[in-house]
Amino acid sequence: MAGGNYGGNSIPTQAVEGYDLVNTTTYDSYNCTKIVTSGAAATFTYQGLTLGIEAGGSMDFIVNPAGVTASDKAIFLCYPCNGCGLMSGTTGGGDPAEYYSGTSAQFRPTIIGGGGLNS
Helix, strand or coil, rough: CCCCCCCCCCCEEEEEHHHHHCCCCCCCCCCEEEECCCCCCEEEECCCCCECCCCEEEEEEEEEEEEEEEEECCCCEEEECCCCCCCCCCCCCCCHHHHHCCCCCHHCCCCHHHHHHCE
């Protein structure tokens, strides 16, 4: 799978050692959705809270890598997240016909009755 944001809390595309999250800024624009261990128990500190995972275990947890300040044996499963912030700005004009102007007729919604109040 290619790197990139696939929306929401995406499927991780890269395993990152906790050491790298703590000691570099390379992954600050990533999101991590799972933390795993290998042969030994692991601990990590996220936004001041120290958490542990048993040997061979995992934790589903949404992590912003910049918030990880310590890690011992934890492996973070992450994906690049450029543009993961909230949407803002204008997404369409005032004319509803404008929303579907680039869509062929077969994919446009059809409103039947109700004065256009149903779909």
